[in-house]
Amino acid sequence: MRQALRRLQQAAERRLPALTRYRRPEPLPIELHRRRIYIVPTGFGLGFGVLLLVMLLGGLNYANNAALLLTCVLGAAAAASMLATFRALHGLRLGAIQAGQAMAGDPLAVTLAFESAHPREALRVSLDRDPAAAAFAVPAGRAEVTLRIATQRRGWQALPRLRVWSTWPLGLFRAWSWLHPQQQVLVWPRPEVSGPAPAAPDGTRQRPRLHHGDDLATLRDYRGGDPLRHVAWKASARHHGLLVKDFEQPQVLQEWRLDWRELPGLDPEARIARLARWLGEARARGLRWSLWLPGDPIGTGSGQAHYARCMSALALLP
Amino acid sequence: MNPFRRRARTPAAALDARVFDPLCLTMAVVLAVHAPHLPAWLTAVLAALLGLCWWRRRRRRRVVPGWLKLPLLVALGAAVVASYGTLFGREPGSALAVGLLVLKLLECETPRDARVGVSFACFGLMAALLFGQGLVATVVVALGLLPALATLRALEPAHAWAGLPRELLPGATLLGVSLPLAALAFLLVPRLDTPLWGAPNDAQATTGLSDSMSPGSFTDLLTDDHPALRVSFDGAPPPPEQRYFRAYVMWRYDGRSWRHAPYARDDGAPVPLVGRDPLRYRVDMEPTGQRALPALDAPIQVPAGTRLSRDLEVVRERPVRDPLSYGMQSVLRYQLEASLSDAVRRRALQLPPGFNPRALALGQDWRRRYGADDAAIVQAALALFRDGGFRYSLAAPPLGRDAMDDFLFGTREGFCEHYASAFTVLMRAAGVPARVVTGYQGGFWNRMGEYLLVRRSDAHAWSEVWLAGRGWVRVDPTAAVRPERVSLGAAAAAGDQLGWSHAGWLQGLRDRWDIVNRWWNQGVIGFDALRQRGLLAPFGVRDADARTLGLLLAVASAACAGLGLAWALWRRGPRDPVLAAWRRLESRLARRGLARRRGEGPQHYLRRAARALPAQRQELEELMRCYLELRYAHHEPPPELARRFRRAARDFHPRRVVK
Structure with missing residues (x-):
């Protein structure tokens, strides 16, 4: 019944273009x-x-x-x-x-x-x-x-x-x-559910090892919002303004270089799904990453906007 | 098919309080408008059930179990049958409908339920009008539509709920907007000449005068202020002492009450009435459920569908169940039945044997004293009432078996019924043919509406005696006791026995209100098939039949639809007055060939205009500066600047370009 109605509707739309004008x-x-x-x-x-x-x-x-x-x-x-x-x-x-x-x-x-x-x-x-x-x-x-x-x-x-x-x-x-x-x-493409981690990128520039956040690195001028317990009171006493002990923050040290070319042997959709999963993981871990796609190399970056850009590029692959 | 499919509805579709509250209110209004004719206990039970439903919903306990609904339904049917003896007919039907409506609340879980409930509530409201279609009842019923409409609005999603009282207003607006179309439809929907199915049964209680009279039976009537008749005269109204409207003539007396002989004397012979100077008048009558139409003494020409009996009663073929309007002619000076046959004389002298021995003796005594002079006997009786210590009182003491003896020689206190009855008994005892006439006397002249309002409290009883050479002559023994009763009316006669409701300041209000009621009765309730056919007479259509009316209805509906569409398609111009002024300026310049080009801003446009109209260059530059400042110089431009620009734009008229 419903099928018949739909066929009737389609026939009517073919016959009467006025019906479809606003469609x-x-x-x-x-x-x-x-x-x-x-x-x-x-x-x-x-x-x-x-x-x-x-x-x-x-x-x-x-x-x-x-x-x-x-x-x-x-x-x-x-x-x-x-x-x-x-x-x-x-x-x-x-x-x-x-x-x-x-x-x-x-x-x-x-x-x-x-x-x-x-x-x-x-x-x-x-x-x-x-x-x-x-x-x-x-x-x-x-x-x-x-x-x-x-x-x-x-x-x-x-x-x-x-x-x-x-x-x-x-x-x-x-x-x-x-x-x-x-x-x-x-x-956006749907990431694969599970798979291997990206290969350790060669030539990763190891930044100077960053310390956990309790090693004193340097002293700097006080800025609004600095916690009071970081103020170096003794050093400040010898200065005009307040000095604050600056601690090294733990930093992203790893950078993933995701590359289309490094996934041979997979069909394109599987490659896209894998790259999508890596992008998701990288974003979740707060890493920095770059993505090379055929015709659209994307530089290093991190965060939601970068993620969206990479995902959109993946979505648009032929 | 899954039988549980209906239960598995999404919970989002369940009704919330903003639907349920107006729905409950609608049901309450339906119950209230039906309450006057439902048994009191049924009203109470249904009201309690309604309150319970509302309270349950407040407490968020949702579904009423099925095992409760069915017994309630059966109990409702049983209650109606127990109360009325049947399920069919107007009263039991409406009781059942109202009961079902309230029970419907128990299972209102979805918008569909609520819509069904609202529909049947509308029907219930209409059904209430079958019991009485007065102005107040109709307005109350129409107000009942407001919560119904509010319920339907509340069922729509994403609707900002403004609280129940404010939600009623849009419905009132909708009803108000639709009144013109409704009025046209009301005028033009073709009426039926004969009902399609059985007319309503006549269980309706009769009110007003009845066709029997026993002393004391009028007491309720004399304190009933409802209108009975409204009479408008062609020309001057008759003087107060001539305003006797006769309804029933009573011949038979059984010692207790006077009875109307059901039109037995009618043999088709012409009424032996001679009179001059007929008076034309029109009567709007409230329904009585009886066949008698009161007529000013004495009627000579009666409306169609009625006949005039030999006793000058106007009798209709069908009882008066709806307000009725009729035109008549009467004569005030007349001679009725110049000669009396023996059979009629015997009936006019009939008295029950073994009652009222003292009254009989008094009558026979008068006959001996005055011989053959019937008129002297009448005067003797009136003199007795006038001088015998009789008092006019609505609270007459009860009378015993020999009622007239008790009254004449004992209590001596009573009102028109007592006097008319006693007088007629005395006359018959003396051998003067006499009979009792009941009807209305007096009335109140509504100066604003120029008509005579006769209330039920104006009911009156008087006597007629037959005198040789004069025929039947009206004698009002009450007037002998209390002349004000006849000259001023029932209220004056009752003195202060009627209380505050007759206070003078109320009278003006009551007059106005009565005019409105009369208008409603004449214009709305009395608008029948006959008057509808004459509706188009002023426009040259003599007899508008159903076809013409239907055509007109279609044309009128189309006209209303056109107006409505114009409203629906109407788009407001820009709200910004400065923009509106600017547009006007633009169109004025465009008429001089200076249309604004696409992509041309106000500055360039007005500069170009100034070049083209060098004579008005200063004005144009001032306008441009003003507009630019309004638009770009301020976050919130000062209102006087906007005013200045609008004034300047209004006063600017581009002069013809000289080429």
């Missing part, structure tokens, strides 16, 4: 206007309509004008709520999309920034063919809502179609619109 990707910002907002009664709305008919018949049959008036008021309010539902979407703008970072297989957080001239409530956005919806409200101005997109493989991934919908205010009507932003998100 093609389009650049940001996307503003919802009347030509792309659809509205139908919900199941509850249909049931409520039947109830109104029953009430109308009852009022007419018993020639009870007060009941008839009440029914008319309720019916008119239901009709007016349709306009309110439409207005909940009309004029809404999808201004920007910010993608998070995720490895293939993990959900990727995508933050949508909506803009509106007047406050809106009870909007919902969901991915095409995904029943889970994120609810959000937009005050006059801007609001962000985060969706999670399933990822499968590394590399650029086009955003799926988004459905923005609302049943505000009474749940009698559902207005919806399709958003298909021309935007891609980058999915």
